[in-house]
Amino acid sequence: MTPDFEPVIGLEIHVQLKTRTKMFCGCELSFGAPPNTLTCPVCLGLPGALPVANARAIHFALMIGLALGCELADHSVFHRKNYFYPDLPKGYQISQYDEPLCRGGELAGVRLHRVHLEEDAAKLIHLGASGRIHGSEQSVVDFNRGGTPLVEIVTEPELRSPEQAREWLTLLRATLRSLAVSDVNMEEGSLRADANVSLRAAGSSELGTKTELKNMNSFRFLERGIAAEIARQRVTLEAGGSIEQETLHFDPVSGEITSLRSKEEAQDYRYFPEPDLVPIATTVAMLRAAREAIVELPRARAERFEDEYGLSVDSAHLLAFRFELANYFEKVVAVREGIDGQQIANWLTQLVARIGDQDPAQSKVTPEAMAQLVELISARAVSAPAGREVLDVLVREGGDPASVVEQRGLGALHDEDGALEAIVGQAIAADPAAVQRVRGGNDKAIGALVGAVMRETRGRADGADVTRLIREQLGI
Amino acid sequence: MSGLIDLSASQAAAAIKRGEVDPGALFDLYRQRAATDSLNAYTWVAEQAPKAPPQPSLGGVPLAVKDLFCTEGVPSQSGSRILEGYRPPYTATVVERLAQAGAPLLGKTNQDEFAMGSSNENSAFGPVLNPWDRARVPGGSSGGSAAAVAAGLAPWAIGTDTGGSIRQPAALCGIVGLKPTYGAVSRYGMIAFASSLDQAGPLTRDVSDAALLLSHMVGERDPLDATSLDFPEPIAMPSRRTLAGIRLGVPSELTGEGIEPGVLGAFQATLELARQLGATVESCALPHAPHALAAYYVLAPAECSSNLARFDGVRYGYRAADPDDLLSMYERTRHDGFGVEVRRRVMLGTYVLSSGYYEAYYGRAQRVRTKIAADFAAAFERFDFVVMPTSPCVAFELGSKLADPYAMYLNDFLSVPASLAGIPALSIPNGLASPPGGGTPLPVGFQLAGPAFSESQMLDVAFALEQALGFDGRAVRS
Numbered sequence: 017m018t019p020d021f022e023p024v025i026g027l028e029i030h031v032q033l034k035t036r037t038k039m040f041c042g043c044e045l046s047f048g049a050p051p052n053t054l055t056c057p058v059c060l061g062l063p064g065a066l067p068v069a070n071a072r073a074i075h076f077a078l079m080i081g082l083a084l085g086c087e088l089a090d091h092s093v094f095h096r097k098n099y100f101y102p103d104l105p106k107g108y109q110i111s112q113y114d115e116p117l118c119r120g121g122e123l124a125g126v127r128l129h130r131v132h133l134e135e136d137a138a139k140l141i142h143l144g145a146s147g148r149i150h151g152s153e154q155s156v157v158d159f160n161r162g163g164t165p166l167v168e169i170v171t172e173p174e175l176r177s178p179e180q181a182r183e184w185l186t187l188l189r190a191t192l193r194s195l196a197v198s199d200v201n202m203e204e205g206s207l208r209a210d211a212n213v214s215l216r217a218a219g220s221s222e223l224g225t226k227t228e229l230k231n232m233n234s235f236r237f238l239e240r241g242i243a244a245e246i247a248r249q250r251v252t253l254e255a256g257g258s259i260e261q262e263t264l265h266f267d268p269v270s271g272e273i274t275s276l277r278s279k280e281e282a283q284d285y286r287y288f289p290e291p292d293l294v295p296i297a298t299t300v301a302m303l304r305a306a307r308e309a310i311v312e313l314p315r316a317r318a319e320r321f322e323d324e325y326g327l328s329v330d331s332a333h334l335l336a337f338r339f340e341l342a343n344y345f346e347k348v349v350a351v352r353e354g355i356d357g358q359q360i361a362n363w364l365t366q367l368v369a370r371i372g373d374q375d376p377a378q379s380k381v382t383p384e385a386m387a388q389l390v391e392l393i394s395a396r397a398v399s400a401p402a403g404r405e406v407l408d409v410l411v412r413e414g415g416d417p418a419s420v421v422e423q424r425g426l427g428a429l430h431d432e433d434g435a436l437e438a439i440v441g442q443a444i445a446a447d448p449a450a451v452q453r454v455r456g457g458n459d460k461a462i463g464a465l466v467g468a469v470m471r472e473t474r475g476r477a478d479g480a481d482v483t484r485l486i487r488e489q490l491g492i
Numbered sequence: 493m494s495g496l497i498d499l500s501a502s503q504a505a506a507a508i509k510r511g512e513v514d515p516g517a518l519f520d521l522y523r524q525r526a527a528t529d530s531l532n533a534y535t536w537v538a539e540q541a542p543k544a545p546p547q548p549s550l551g552g553v554p555l556a557v558k559d560l561f562c563t564e565g566v567p568s569q570s571g572s573r574i575l576e577g578y579r580p581p582y583t584a585t586v587v588e589r590l591a592q593a594g595a596p597l598l599g600k601t602n603q604d605e606f607a608m609g610s611s612n613e614n615s616a617f618g619p620v621l622n623p624w625d626r627a628r629v630p631g632g633s634s635g636g637s638a639a640a641v642a643a644g645l646a647p648w649a650i651g652t653d654t655g656g657s658i659r660q661p662a663a664l665c666g667i668v669g670l671k672p673t674y675g676a677v678s679r680y681g682m683i684a685f686a687s688s689l690d691q692a693g694p695l696t697r698d699v700s701d702a703a704l705l706l707s708h709m710v711g712e713r714d715p716l717d718a719t720s721l722d723f724p725e726p727i728a729m730p731s732r733r734t735l736a737g738i739r740l741g742v743p744s745e746l747t748g749e750g751i752e753p754g755v756l757g758a759f760q761a762t763l764e765l766a767r768q769l770g771a772t773v774e775s776c777a778l779p780h781a782p783h784a785l786a787a788y789y790v791l792a793p794a795e796c797s798s799n800l801a802r803f804d805g806v807r808y809g810y811r812a813a814d815p816d817d818l819l820s821m822y823e824r825t826r827h828d829g830f831g832v833e834v835r836r837r838v839m840l841g842t843y844v845l846s847s848g849y850y851e852a853y854y855g856r857a858q859r860v861r862t863k864i865a866a867d868f869a870a871a872f873e874r875f876d877f878v879v880m881p882t883s884p885c886v887a888f889e890l891g892s893k894l895a896d897p898y899a900m901y902l903n904d905f906l907s908v909p910a911s912l913a914g915i916p917a918l919s920i921p922n923g924l925a926s927p928p929g930g931g932t933p934l935p936v937g938f939q940l941a942g943p944a945f946s947e948s949q950m951l952d953v954a955f956a957l958e959q960a961l962g963f964d965g966r967a968v969r970s
Contacts, residue, residue, distance in 0.1 A: 057582050061802045063575065063683040064562040064584060068718045096798050098845070100822055107801020157806070286845035288854060291687035291795055293718050 021215040021253060023246045024223060025181050026129075026173035029188065030166050031198045032136060032206040033076045038163035039135040040067030040110060047204055051141075051158040059163035061105030066292050069094070073165035074117070074296060076197040077133045078306035080167055081118035083195055083313055086131055090298045092117045094133075094290040099283050102157055103137040110135050111168075113287045117296065124187050124315075129170040138162030167198075173212060173223065178242040182235050185209060186337060190314045193339035202234050209238055213245045215253060224249075225259040229266055230276060235373070241266035241273075248273055317342055325349060325357025335361060340375040341368065344383060351387035359390050366404060370411045380414035381407070389417040401475030402426040429477045436469075436477055440485045443468040454490060462486060496521055497969060501553045501647040501701040505594075508551035515552030516541060518647075519596065522554050525645050526599045531621045531630075533640040535559050536567045537599035548594020550708060555595040556646035558637050559603050561587050561692070562681040566597070570683040571605040571633075573616040574803045574810045574829030584681025585714045586650065586692050593708040598646055601636030605831045606800065607657055607685040609633050610903040611893065614833045619890055622665060623968040624934050628887040631661030631903075637695045638665040644969030648705055649695045654685050655788050656882075656907025658693045659919040663882035663937020666921040666965045668702045668954070669695045673944045674914035675721035678714030684799040686792040687719075689911050697965065699920060699955040703730050706947060728948040730955030735769035738953055740940075741776030741875030746906050751884040754925025758936040759881045762922040765960050766879075776871045776878060780863040784909040787864070789901060790844050790857035791912075796834075797841025803829060836897065865913040872943045877950060880906050882919035882937030886927050910941040917941040920954050921963040935965075 037044055041058035057065035081088050095113035116132035138159040142152035169188070175181045189200045189207060200207040214226035229245055232238040244266060249259055261279040266272075312320070318336035321327045327335070335342045341364065348360050363386065364376070371379050389406055392398040398406060398421055409420045421427050429436045443465050444451055453461035462483065469482045496518060499507060507513040519541040526537045534556070544552045557563065560570040562580040569575040583591075591597060604614040612620040612635025620635040622628040623643035630639040634651025638661035641649050651658045653671035662669025670693045677692040684690060694705035707727035713720040740763070747759065763773050805811035805825030812828055815821035830838070844853035871878050884906060893900045910917035918940050924933035938957070942950045 057580070060807065062562075062580060062582075062808070063568070063570070063578070063802070064560075064580065064681040065582075066680050066717050068716060098798050098801060100801065100804060102804075102806050102818070105802060105807060107804060108798050284847045286798070286842065286847070286850075288794060288798070288845055288850070291719075292684075 020218040021250055022218040022220075023176060023178075023242075024173045024214045024216055024226075025175035025177075025242060026212040026226075027171045027175065027181060027185065028210040028212065029169040029185070030136075030208040031080075031169065031192060031200060033073050033165040033167060034196070034198050034206075035070055035072045035076065035165050037070060037072075039070050039073055039133070039165035040163055043163065045164055046160070047199075047206075049160055051160060054160045055162070059105070060159055061107070067110060067290075069293055069296070070165055073133060075302065075306055075309070076165070076195075077117050077131065077167050078298065078302060079195050079197055079309055080169070080192065081121065081131050082306055083191055083310055084118075084121040084123055084128055084131065084169070086118035086121035086128060088118055088298055088303065089115065091115065092296045092298070094293045094296075095287045096290050098286040101137070102155065103140045103162070105138065105159065105162060109137065110290055110293070115295075117298075123191065124184060126174045126184055127172040129172050131167060131169050134166050134168060136161055136164035136166045173214070173226075178239040178246065181211065181242055182239040185235060185238065187314060190337045190339040190342075194313055194317070195310060205233070208233070211238065211242050211245075213242055213249065214259070215246065215249045225261050227259065227261065228263045229273075230263060232266055232268070234268075237266065237268040240268065240271070244271055244273055314339070314342075321345075321357075327357055327361050331358060331361035335364065340377060344376040347377075347383035348386045348390075351384050352391065355387060355390065356394055359394055360386070363390050363393075363403075363407070366407055367411070370407065379411060381410045382414070385410055385414075385416050392417055392421065396478055397421075397428055398426060399428050399476055399478050401470070402428065405475070426476060429473050430481065436473070436481065437485060437489075439469055439472050439477075440482065440489055443472065444486065444489055451490065455492070497644050498966070500697050502704045504553050504647060505551035505704070508553070515544065519552065519554045519598070522598055522646060526556070526640070529640070529645050531623060531626070531639045531643055531645070532618050533601055533620050533636040533643070533645055534599045535569065535571075535602050535617050535636070538597055542591065542596045544596060545592055545594065548592070550590070550594035550704070552594050552596060553647050554598035555590055556598050556601050556637055556640045556649035557587055558634050558649070558651045559600045560607060560652060560683040561650070562683065563587055563597060563600065567600060568683065569616070570607070571603040571615040571617060572803075572830065572834070574825070575683075575808075576616065576810060578809050580681075582681065585678035585716060586709050587681065589711075590650070590705070590708055595648075595705070595708070601634070601640055601646075601649060601651075603636055603651075604633035604657075605834050606683065606796065607633040607652055607654055607690070608796070608833050608837055610656070610660055610900055611888070611890075612636065612661070613890065613894060614831055616831060621890075622887045624666065625887060625932055628889055628934070629664070631664035631883070631887065633657040633661075634669075634695060635661045638662050638667060638669065641665070641667050641695050641697060642965060642968055648697070648701050650692055650705070650709070651695050652682060652685075652690055652692050653907075653911065654689045654691075654792060655904045655911045658695060659907050659917060659937065659939060660883045660903060662695055662919045663921070663939075664887040664935065666935030666963065666968070667695055667697055668699055668918070668920050668958075669693065670702050670706060670918040670947070670951075671910065671916060672706065672710060672947060673721075673916045675719050676710045676723055676916075676945070676947070678717045678720045680714055680716040684795075686795040687799060688795060689792060699730055699951055699958045702918070703727055703948075703951045706951075710947075724945050725948070728952070730952045732952040732956040733959065735766055735771035735953060735956050738766075738771040738877070739875045740766055740771050740773045741871050741878045742773060743778040743781060743871070743878055743880060744775050745778050745781040746880040746909070750902065750905065751881055752886065752925070752928055754927070755881050755883070755885060755936050758923040758925050759938060762938045762957065762961070763879070766957065769956055769960055774875075776875055778864070778867040778871060778878070778909060780860060780867050781909045783860045784864055784912055785901065785905045787857040787860035788904065788908040788912060789840070790853045791861065793837040793841030794845050794854050795841065797838045797845065800830075800834065800838055805829070833897070861912045864909055868909070868913045868915055868941070877940045877942045877946075877953060879941075880939050882906060882939040886925055886934035886936060888927070906939065915941055915944055916947050916950060918950055918954055920958055920961070921965065922957070922961055923963065
């Protein structure tokens with residue numbers, strides 16, 4: 017009998033801070049500027065240049081530490097992490113080692129190991145068909161990104177599934193976004209995640225050998241990459257093999273996992289305290305400023321959504337853990353007083369199903385249109401299925417729901433003018449078998465008749481109306 | 493014109509202000525002398541005087557600058573082949589400040605590669621010769637600056653001191669050299685050797701020149717150097733004639749074994765002179781000083797192994813031709829671009845920082861450093877200054893210590909303790925002594941070390957000694 021395996025997952029997350037300038041020099045940060053235009057002697061690692069720590073970045077890192085419930089060090093030190101690579105102009109990265117700014121902490125039941133500050137490397141661009149280093153004709157360096165402030169967040173290995181890892185990272189992103197310290201955008205690289213993955217016998221408290229999956233650049237790839245690595249390890253272990261400690265790359269296109277380097281090739285980074293910088297002494301004033309800068313965090317926001325708008329726990333979390341969605345929700349709610357918050361939440365799920373991870377504020381559906389649609393549905397002027405059709409149009413073309421309903425004839429059919437009554441009559445006439453079953457006491461058989469009416473009215477009729485009319489006409 | 497050469501830098505500045513000397517003529521005179529330098533003291537000489545700021549306090553007295561200070565558009569090679577022809581896009585803070593104050597750049601001076609050496613023989617651009625005896629070294633690593641000032645090829649100069657690189661060449665060339673308190677002078681734009689020790693300072697003909705030059709090197713902290721500090725008060729011009737009330741401590745650990753008899757003799761004579769001037773001279777203890785050299789040769793290489801990692805052939809400087817791959821480019825660039833002493837220290841530093849050895853070497857050396865600083869602090873409770881010879885020997889013959897790195901490192905054992913403690917130290921010439929085995933008498937240096945930011949008082953005491961010593965260096969300025 018093969019033992020049942022349990023995945024153990026830890027995340028190592030890098031977050032680019034949205035400061036005006038770089039971590040150790042005055043160069044501005046800008047995504048997408050022409051290559052090598054935002055550089056200076058410091059971030060190019062020219063001889064004689066010296067780093068000076070960015071106070072704003074330290075402030076942001078303290079905010080993150082506070083938001084994640086970390087213990088903040090009153091004395092922390094920058095270290096040099098030494099290794100050679102063309103994207104590292106000084107031959108070392110200024111990072112933190114055994115005296116990080118923040119230790120411990122917890123988010124949604126997952127404990128954190130540490131949070132520290134460091135600088136980003138420059139960007140290597142591999143020219144050639146693949147865009148990867150293997151087989152490239154030439155590699156060039158863009159130093160614009162070099163020296164961008166990074167916060168590294170390391171979790172304890174307490175995540176248990178790829179889905180949980182993805183969900184947790186989504187919450188972390190919402191938390192960081194609500195702090196306004198980063199764009200936290202995985203596609204643009206302002207949020208990057210590596211995952212440490214291992215398996216162990218279920219119920220065991222010992223950890224298995226872990227592998228490190230590098231730089232998965234979307235939430236979907238993170239989930240798929242971890243799932244693929246768990247599957248790979250499971251196959252190996254079930255065949256009686258053992259896992260090698262190595263660093264891996266997940267290719268989201270092929271789904272393949274390839275080795276970047278093994279434990280034997282692991283570098284000795286020769287960490288030592290950065291002599292060009294003085295230690296960070298965290299003052300009471302710095303802590304106060306960081307505390308005051310923290311606005312509402314996702315968990316608090318979810319609770320407020322429950323209290324203020326009567327949302328269900330699930331809806332409140334769903335919205336609050338996606339910062340933009342929560343902002344959009346609050347805009348829709350604010351359009352009209354007394355509007356039904358839970359209804360809006362339900363319809364925002366429909367919107368998300370259509371626009372995916374896009375910020376709804378960037379979609380063609382304005383908060384006003386969303387509010388109007390929900391009102392039309394609540395007033396039964398539009399049926400739910402027709403409402404979904406209206407939403408399709410809004411997502412594609414924008415505009416206001418009332419006009420869409422008008423132009424496309426999607427208004428609810430009521431029985432006032434007798435039209436619905438006639439359609440119901442036709443449906444009864446067309447399906448005597450169903451009528452017989454209903455009359456015979458099979459209440460479920462009424463569904464077939466309702467369905468026929470709905471098809472005929474293209475969903476514009478109200479289901480409750482239709483059921484009532486059928487019963488009336490059948491005299492039951 | 494030759495009379496101009498005999499003016500010290502401060503005398504020349506004063507004469508310019510009185511309208512007696514034309515700064516352009518002064519610049520041309522020194523430019524000419526620097527351009528025809530036969531000591532190999534310069535690696536680059538200005539074509540003409542840069543545009544002077546209006547009414548500068550230093551009058552426009554030209555300045556020789558050690559090669560490792562970055563100077564915009566001017567070769568800044570730190571004595572290394574790996575930076576051959578490198579012209580930085582910016583100027584070091586201290587060079588900029590001095591230019592603004594009226595000390596325009598005269599030329600760049602030769603040095604040991606990346607400031608690693610005590611003889612100036614480790615320069616990719618050839619050794620500098622000692623003007624007192626051309627068969628001998630000028631000391632290092634600021635050997636070019638020291639030789640240029642001693643020989644009258646520059647009115648004054650700046651250099652850097654990591655473990656003695658200003659004081660030792662000043663001693664061997666018979667001039668004044670001062671290493672300020674760590675943090676007093678901005679390191680921004682100084683091509684780093686060992687960041688926690690490197691400090692820029694003046695090399696000058698006399699103590700007054702050192703005070704004048706230093707007064708424009710320190711001041712407000714440089715926002716571009718996180719380790720720089722506000723100097724608490726302006727540097728005072730020295731004027732003291734007696735040493736009444738001054739307490740000098742003589743550390744037994746640094747005034748006995750390993751020092752040439754001639755050097756020791758001159759040192760004892762200067763102590764006697766100090767007594768005659770009214771100072772109290774008593775022995776003091778620096779119990780950890782004998783371990784300073786070992787700690788220094790762990791810490792400085794550790795930092796240099798990291799500081800020199802940027803010289804990888806990717807962005808600037810020398811790159812090996814036709815490498816097979818990235819690794820071979822790194823290896824060959826750094827093998828061919830660095831000299832043997834630099835490679836030795838990079839390897840040493842890499843070793844002491846490596847996993848498993850860090851605590852045994854770097855960690856212990858840091859603790860020794862703390863103890864040495866504590867030794868000095870304890871001494872300064874009883875004494876105003878601690879005094880010792882600057883160098884254990886007078887200038888030695890070119891090539892005589894090259895085969896034995898350890899013998900070369902021993903040159904630093906009197907200067908390194910103050911470096912590790914981060915405190916100011918100054919060397920003044922206190923006479924001539926014959927080398928062991930006889931020969932032409934050569935300059936000897938007398939060293940004072942004081943508490944952090946005691947530069948003004950230290951210069952004042954040095955001035956009184958200087959007046960009484962009456963050292964005459966004119967012979968080598970012809």
